[in-house]
Amino acid sequence: MDKITAIKGIKDILPSDTPVWREVELAARKTFERFGFCEIRVPIMEKTVLFQRSIGETTDIVEKEMYTFRDRDDELLTLRPEATASVIRAFIEHNLSASDPITKLYTIGPMFRRERPQKGRFRQFHQIDVEVFGDDKPASDAEVIFMLILFLNTLGLNELSLEINSLGCKSCRPQFSKAVVDFLKGSENALCPDCQRRIYTNPLRVFDCKVESCGSVISGAPQILNYLCADCDAHFSAVKSFLTDLNLTFAINPKMVRGLDYYTKTAFEVKSGALGAQNSLAGGGRYDGLVSFLGGPEVPGIGFGIGMERLIACLPPSSGTGCQTDVFIAALGDQAQKVGFRLTNELRRSGISSSMDYSGKSLKSQMKRADKLNSAFTLIIGDKEIEENRAELRNMNTKQQQSLPLDQIHGALMNIIKER
């Protein structure tokens, strides 16, 4: 029989990895909730139009990376490639702005993009996603960025680089785009074929092309920061000064444009050197026109996404404790097996984690198993002990051992374990 494997680019998270994931998720919840964020859980499937509208028809994500399929009633559905669209959809659909003018949400879960997998890039990957609705003040931008950095620091990540930029708004960005197009047309021949095409499809993308010649062309191109309108310019200055107030070091990267069409004003990205080519660990920005563009009220928004696989790849290896067992019951002999079976399940009913091995193997291998389960205590019951109406309880760390009368075992164990 051929064995059935997982889908390309879609990975299992094995028991050995699972503690780190939980630790990261827990840290995220704790940090975000300290900032007043609440969790929202949105579906992993949406109508395709939602993503087409929000992410942008000409983006790579929508053009060639989405898992889209036709439902049985012919409706086009797609597995979400990012979370923002869904969160906004839910925000609008349930009219969340009506009960609170400012809504702060986070969500954690899998995203899907059909790309060629490589280091730090998978077809199913996980994001921690944060969105703020209803606050267009620069302090909000700075707060969100601060929260992101704080969260990463909490996990022990300090060697990070924060880059920010402003992408302008609907009044100043078009002028900038036009200036860029005009400029690029002037030196079209020096660009790589991809970029020559981009001039007409998505000119700003030329900025993050990695081809050397394109880089040198674009280095002389107009810069968005020189085209910002008064409002955007003031906003950006205020964000920078708030970040400085919070002691955050950042670099201004005027070439950072972000791959989703909806961003306006502040855009930011956190990179790590430890990641290889896919070095962007988190990214986000403001999207002031998006909620209304998706049919909602005129509500500004800002948010970011963190790539969990990439984040975990940067983490120092140590942390993360495996599963713990309070007591392991090693039973030797048929009578002992019966007693042990009843006892281990009684303990579980009492809220104590307990395990035993039903195979009847040697004490040696049962002790080995106790080690694997990280048990704090091992209770040894043999048929001989049963005749003497006792069992031996061994503390796995101190090796200390005590004899317990059989009929008092349950109560005694409860006390001992509670004391720990």
Next chain:
RNA sequence: GUGGGUGUAGCUCAAUUGGUCAGAGUGCCGGGUUGUGGCCCCGGAGGCUGAGGGUUCAAGUCCCUUCACUCACCCCA
């Protein structure tokens, strides 16, 4: 979609120019030693060397095809 690299026991890897090359460590199972497990000692199971074809007296080792994994481009978290 395009390119490079790699595919040998569950895991990590060996195997001189194609010629006892199918191995080691670790893990697993059993046994010994031990104050009833951890250290140490002995033994055992496990591989159509990713798959298919070809060259050769001889192929993990060379060639072709295919698949998988991986890294990079593209793009993004």
